[in-house]
Amino acid sequence: MPYVIAVYDVGQKRTGKMLKLFRRYLTWVQNSVFEGDLTVSQIKQLQQEAEALMQESDGVVFYQLRDERYTERTALGVDKAERSRFL
Amino acid sequence: MPYVIAVYDVGQKRTGKMLKLFRRYLTWVQNSVFEGDLTVSQIKQLQQEAEALMQESDGVVFYQLRDERYTERTALGVDKAERSRFL
Numbered sequence: 001m002p003y004v005i006a007v008y009d010v011g012q013k014r015t016g017k018m019l020k021l022f023r024r025y026l027t028w029v030q031n032s033v034f035e036g037d038l039t040v041s042q043i044k045q046l047q048q049e050a051e052a053l054m055q056e057s058d059g060v061v062f063y064q065l066r067d068e069r070y071t072e073r074t075a076l077g078v079d080k081a082e083r084s085r086f087l
Numbered sequence: 088m089p090y091v092i093a094v095y096d097v098g099q100k101r102t103g104k105m106l107k108l109f110r111r112y113l114t115w116v117q118n119s120v121f122e123g124d125l126t127v128s129q130i131k132q133l134q135q136e137a138e139a140l141m142q143e144s145d146g147v148v149f150y151q152l153r154d155e156r157y158t159e160r161t162a163l164g165v166d167k168a169e170r171s172r173f174l
Contacts, residue, residue, distance in 0.1 A: 009117035030096035078146040
């Protein structure tokens with residue numbers, strides 16, 4: 001299943017809505033960074049929902065991998081990701 | 088060459104130093120997010136330098152891919168990455 005790392009940089013008025021949206025699909029990592037498994041259609045859905053919220057100066061970047069195994073994840077210091085509760 | 092996506096979440100006092108450090112190795116994407124090609128030894132070096140700056144509550148996450156081709160990058164809205172100037 002595709003693995004996604006997504007980051008956003010949006011105006012302060014929209015950070016709350018973006019956080020809520022991205023949390024519905026992905027696991028919060030830190031600040032405005034998220035990761036997780038999504039189907040291709042979920043990725044499209046999330047991108048559409050994000051675009052609907054975005055305004056002029058906002059930017060969102062998705063890194064889509066074919067599978068989580070394609071990345072080696074290293075955390076230094078405090079791993080704030082919510083997933084760490086379940087590992 | 089390994090491709091790295093790196094994100095940090097550090098106390099305000101250290102954001103300037105971290106930004107400067109990560110910029111020496113990688114391309115700034117947005118906020119505290121960076122990406123770029125690094126050799127394995129550069130990754131280790133960057134991680135050591137980051138750890139030297141980090142304090143108790145700070146966290147840094149590295150996603151290391153075997154090659155940039157392992158990720159499909161999609162930017163919505165404004166792509167703030169410095170690389171976009173060169174594309």
